[in-house]
Structures are given as structure tokens and as C-alpha cells.
Amino acid sequence: MxxxxxxxxxxxxxxxxxxxxxxxxxxxxxxxxxxxxxxxxxxxxxxxxxxxxxxxxxxxxxxxxxxxxxxxxxxxxxxxxxxxxxxxxxxxxxxxxxxxxxxxxxxxxxxxxxxxxxxxxxxAAGPGAAAARRAAGPGDGFPSFLPKEVEKIKDPFARRLAQKIERVPVPVQIESSDGWVMSSCVKPSIRSNNNPVVLLHCFDSSCLEWRHAYPLLEEAGLEVWAVDVLGWGFSDLEKRPPCGVSSKRHHLYQLWKTHIRRPMVLVGPSLGAAAAIDFAVNHSEAVEKLVLINGCVYEEGTGQLAKVPKLVAYAGVSLLKSIPLRLYANMLAFKGISLATCFDWTNVGRLHCLLPWWKDASVSFMRSGGYNVVDQIKEVKQKVLIVYGEHDRIITKKLQVRLHCELPSAIIRQVPDCGHLLHVEKPNAIANLIADFVQGSNC
Known part of the structure; x- marks a missing residue:
């Protein structure tokens, strides 16, 4: 030089x-x-x-x-x-x-x-100025790529986490050639001596699921990533990459390889638990530990839906973002929340559905066959923490006990007085369990 x-x-x-x-x-x-x-x-x-x-x-x-x-x-x-x-x-x-x-x-x-x-x-000065400058978007410093309906959300934790969402470049396969996707995530604001915690989300959701638990995990001194699974969340999918199970796995691996680069504690709630198991079995070098929250791991993919004509698939997918269906799902998922809160959380949960490529990504996942990890469970070699809600009306306690039997070295914990999405409903409990598990205690 x-x-x-x-x-x-x-x-x-x-x-x-x-x-x-x-x-x-x-x-x-x-x-x-x-x-x-x-x-x-x-x-x-x-x-x-x-x-x-x-x-x-x-x-x-x-x-x-x-x-x-x-x-x-x-x-x-x-x-x-x-x-x-x-x-x-x-x-x-x-x-x-x-x-x-x-x-x-x-x-x-x-x-x-x-x-x-x-x-x-x-x-501008002030604690929120950095996020507002980085977002360069309308209203309260939200990123410009979020749908404008984000401004209608009332939950202050959802609004705060939405301001932190950003997009990072991740290499993916698009039409048999190498391409790039600007993938949405919330990056950690601290660096920890422990391996990073990577938070996945449920089926057809986004990283905003972690709005209540994310700040508690960071307060516990953890290095936390909240990432959007390919096809869901707020990533830029204008090029319409395939969003089947193998594509989701490859995308998460490339995100890890490009940006995280250390063995991680992978956390998966509901169907995210199936995604976590699928990833941990195929890329064991990238995963140190697993946390499975109310894991939906015994479903055999999308079944016959994978064979329906495209026109029917698009019609069915359109129902997924309807407010009545999402409202009903929230009433099943949570225990004892008010109707006003249920409406607001419905708006949070369907925000990503308002992006123009959401239908194409959802149909791509449906026709790929979905997650079927029943045969992969016994191949998991990592340490596992299983957490479930006492009053989960979607995934039964019997299935969680079955999962524990197939992973005999796993730790299993119940969170009392809680439904399916305990990381939203009981964030303190799940944050404490994850922090203890990451730091090596017996939870």
C-alpha cells in the first residue's frame, strides 16, 4: 500500500x-x-x-x-x-x-x-432521533418500507420495536441464479460474551411478535436478533424468491453466515419451533442451543393444500389476512385480553400482509408442502429448552410432553395462566427462562 x-x-x-x-x-x-x-x-x-x-x-x-x-x-x-x-x-x-x-x-x-x-x-437531538434519521420514513420515525398502517398501532412496545426494524442484504437463490434479498430484522444494540440469541416467529407473522420480550432480553444483557423468516415479515421480496421450507432454511443460514457468524441460541415459537428444528438438524454448526415455545412440530406440512390449483391457493391465502379470521386466531391464542387489545394486536399481526408480495410468498410456501419435522426431532443434538403455556388452546400439553419424551435431555417448563403466545402475553417469564438457559443455569 x-x-x-x-x-x-x-x-x-x-x-x-x-x-x-x-x-x-x-x-x-x-x-x-x-x-x-x-x-x-x-x-x-x-x-x-x-x-x-x-x-x-x-x-x-x-x-x-x-x-x-x-x-x-x-x-x-x-x-x-x-x-x-x-x-x-x-x-x-x-x-x-x-x-x-x-x-x-x-x-x-x-x-x-x-x-x-x-x-x-x-x-435532531433526543433519544429517538437516531431511529428517526435511520428510518427516513413517515410518522414517529418508522422505516419507510413498513406499510403506512403501522401508524395506527397503539401498542407502545410494538411501535418502539417497529422503529428499530431495518433491512440487511442476504444472498438467496432466485430463479436458479444467485440474488440478494433485503431482509428485515431487529439487530442487537449490545454485544455479549454469550452467544447471540436469534428470535424466530410464528406462522405468517413477523419479528413484531417479540415487542414485549425483546427489551427484557436486552436488559438481561443478551445479544438479541429478531429476524423475519423468508416470505413473512417485512423483507423486500419484490423479485419474488421461492419461499418454501428449503428456501427459508437457506435464507436463515445465509443471514447467519453473513451477519451473525457465531453459534446461536435459536428460539422458535409455535411453527417457528419447526423451523428451528429443521435448521438445527441441517446446520448444526450454527446452533448452540434451541428454545421451543409451544412448539407446533407434529403437523405434517400443509397436506392437501400443496396440491390445490394456484387460483384456489390465492383465494385461500386472501382469507389469511382478513380481520375476522385474525381476530378469531388472537382470541384463541391469548387468555383473557380485552377486545380493544385484541383488535390492536390483530393489526400488529397482520401488518406484514399489506405488503404487495405477501400473497405470492404465502402461496409459494403453501404449495411447497410446509414444515414436516416429525422425523427430524430425534436428530436434534443441541441442548433444548421446551416452554409451554398452561392454557394453550392451540397446542396441547400432551404434545409438549411427547416432544420432551423424544428429547429426553431437554428441559421442560410450564408458564402458568398463559395461552399460546406466551412471549407476548408473559414476556417476563419467557425472558427469564431464556436468559437463564443462555447463561447456563438450570432455568
């Missing part, structure tokens, strides 16, 4: 989590782990772990360190326009807005500094 290097502007953004991402798959993203080693004196200790750079490069595997920031020699009330970012001239860094070299940016977005870091544009 040449000793003399061309100086470029740097666009640094402070926020609790996440990076600005791009639809163009040629662009790679920085990771927070690669940021911090180069910032030993660039920011106060309270901001370490909260720094990310909205910057991309065309070469995803550069032979040099990604970047190097230096603290300005003197603190100035009027920040300089250019920070000391030293990069090879051939790296062709581009800006976020317009994808032009940053030294060509107009004065209105000239870099500013705070705590020695350069900023790309004037910013």
Missing part, C-alpha cells in the same frame, strides 16, 4: 444500532466490529458500540483495513468540512445520498463533527 493516500470525507452516523443498507447487491456494509478498533480516541466511552458509518464500497473484499478515523488536532466550534479518512485512491468510496464521492457533496451536507467524528447532515 502506498504511504501517501488520498483523503476523503467521511460520513459518520451515531445511533443505537444498525446501518443504512442498499438494494444494490454490489455494495457491502461495514460491521460495528470493524468500526470500533479504529476509534480508540475518536469518541467518548459512552458512545462506543453505538457508532456506525453510512458508507459503501464496490469491492466487498478490500485488501486493506476498511477505514481509519483520526481525532482532529484541536476541537473547533465550527467543524471542518473534511475529516481524516485515509483510503487507497482506488477504493472508490461513494456517499449515501447520490452515491458520489463525498468531497463533491454540496455545502448543505458538508460534514460536521461531534466528539471528534464527522457528520454528514444536520441532525
Amino acid at each position: 502506498k504511504k501517501e493516500q488520498e483523503c476523503w470525507d467521511v460520513w459518520v452516523e451515531l445511533g443505537p444500532s444498525g446501518f443504512r443498507t442498499f438494494k444494490d447487491p454490489r455494495f457491502a456494509r461495514f460491521e460495528s466490529e470493524s468500526v470500533l478498533p479504529y476509534l480508540p480516541q475518536a469518541t467518548s466511552p459512552s458512545l462506543l458500540g453505538k457508532v456506525h458509518v453510512s458508507r459503501t464500497y464496490l469491492n466487498p473484499n478490500p485488501p486493506w483495513p476498511p477505514f481509519c478515523l483520526k481525532r482532529p488536532a484541536t476541537r473547533q466550534r465550527t467543524p471542518p468540512r473534511r475529516s481524516s479518512l485515509l483510503l487507497p485512491p482506488s477504493s472508490r468510496f461513494l456517499s449515501v445520498a447520490g452515491r458520489r464521492p463525498l468531497h463533491h457533496q454540496p455545502a448543505s451536507v458538508a460534514a460536521r463533527t461531534q466528539n471528534g467524528l464527522a457528520w454528514g447532515r444536520p441532525r
Whole structure:
């Protein structure tokens, strides 16, 4: 590498989590782990772990360190326009807005500094400002890719978690060729010495299921990812990738391989338990432990629905997002919630159904045959925690005991006075059980 290097502007953004991402798959993203080693004196200790750079490069595997920031020699009330970012001239860094070299940016977005870091544009202050800036969407800082109906949701925990959702690039197979999907997830705001916890969700749902338990898990000091299974949630599926079981498994593996990269504690509620078992058996190196919550693991796929004509399949799928059906499902899933709460949680549960590709993804899953993991259960080698609700009217206690018998080394726990979605209804109980299991105690 040449000793003399061309100086470029740097666009640094402070926020609790996440990076600005791009639809163009040629662009790679920085990771927070690669940021911090180069910032030993660039920011106060309270901001370490909260720094990310909205910057991309065309070469995803550069032979040099990604970047190097230096603290300005003197603190100035009027920040300089250019920070000391030293990069090879051939790296062709581009800006976020317009994808032009940053030294060509107009004065209105000239870099500013705070705590020695350069900023790309004037910013609002306050704890929610980072999420609002990152989302760049309407109303309360929600991401722009969420349906506008998100603004009608009243549950404050759902609103708060929705503001944290972002999309990250994940390689997938699209029409027999390699492609990319911008996958929705909530990324961890802390890094833990324990392996990360990855939260899946139920059938035809989203990561918003974890709205009540997610903050409790982070308060327990866990590194938590809440991810959307391919075909559900808020990922960008405009290219209509296949969303069958094998595609969902491959997508989750690529997300793990690209972004998580450490053995994880995989948590699956309801049908998510079947997805977790399927993944753990096929990719055992990626899973350290399993948590199965009211696991729906004895269903034999979608059965005869896999053989129905497409026209009939689309008609049936259309019913899945209807408010009466979703309302009835919530009344079965929860124990003793008010009608007003049931309506609001119905709106949360069907929010992803309002995306334009939801029908195609649902039909793709239905016609693929669905999850059938009955024969895979005994192949599970990981440590397992089985949790079920005392008053679950969807999955019976008898099936949970059967699962425990087939996994004799597993731990089984009952949560009293609770229905099917105990991570929504009893978040404290499930957060404590997961935290104890992750940290090695006997729950």
C-alpha cells in the first residue's frame, strides 16, 4: 500500500444500532466490529458500540483495513468540512445520498463533527432521533418500507420495536441464479460474551411478535436478533424468491453466515419451533442451543393444500389476512385480553400482509408442502429448552410432553395462566427462562 493516500470525507452516523443498507447487491456494509478498533480516541466511552458509518464500497473484499478515523488536532466550534479518512485512491468510496464521492457533496451536507467524528447532515437531538434519521420514513420515525398502517398501532412496545426494524442484504437463490434479498430484522444494540440469541416467529407473522420480550432480553444483557423468516415479515421480496421450507432454511443460514457468524441460541415459537428444528438438524454448526415455545412440530406440512390449483391457493391465502379470521386466531391464542387489545394486536399481526408480495410468498410456501419435522426431532443434538403455556388452546400439553419424551435431555417448563403466545402475553417469564438457559443455569 502506498504511504501517501488520498483523503476523503467521511460520513459518520451515531445511533443505537444498525446501518443504512442498499438494494444494490454490489455494495457491502461495514460491521460495528470493524468500526470500533479504529476509534480508540475518536469518541467518548459512552458512545462506543453505538457508532456506525453510512458508507459503501464496490469491492466487498478490500485488501486493506476498511477505514481509519483520526481525532482532529484541536476541537473547533465550527467543524471542518473534511475529516481524516485515509483510503487507497482506488477504493472508490461513494456517499449515501447520490452515491458520489463525498468531497463533491454540496455545502448543505458538508460534514460536521461531534466528539471528534464527522457528520454528514444536520441532525435532531433526543433519544429517538437516531431511529428517526435511520428510518427516513413517515410518522414517529418508522422505516419507510413498513406499510403506512403501522401508524395506527397503539401498542407502545410494538411501535418502539417497529422503529428499530431495518433491512440487511442476504444472498438467496432466485430463479436458479444467485440474488440478494433485503431482509428485515431487529439487530442487537449490545454485544455479549454469550452467544447471540436469534428470535424466530410464528406462522405468517413477523419479528413484531417479540415487542414485549425483546427489551427484557436486552436488559438481561443478551445479544438479541429478531429476524423475519423468508416470505413473512417485512423483507423486500419484490423479485419474488421461492419461499418454501428449503428456501427459508437457506435464507436463515445465509443471514447467519453473513451477519451473525457465531453459534446461536435459536428460539422458535409455535411453527417457528419447526423451523428451528429443521435448521438445527441441517446446520448444526450454527446452533448452540434451541428454545421451543409451544412448539407446533407434529403437523405434517400443509397436506392437501400443496396440491390445490394456484387460483384456489390465492383465494385461500386472501382469507389469511382478513380481520375476522385474525381476530378469531388472537382470541384463541391469548387468555383473557380485552377486545380493544385484541383488535390492536390483530393489526400488529397482520401488518406484514399489506405488503404487495405477501400473497405470492404465502402461496409459494403453501404449495411447497410446509414444515414436516416429525422425523427430524430425534436428530436434534443441541441442548433444548421446551416452554409451554398452561392454557394453550392451540397446542396441547400432551404434545409438549411427547416432544420432551423424544428429547429426553431437554428441559421442560410450564408458564402458568398463559395461552399460546406466551412471549407476548408473559414476556417476563419467557425472558427469564431464556436468559437463564443462555447463561447456563438450570432455568
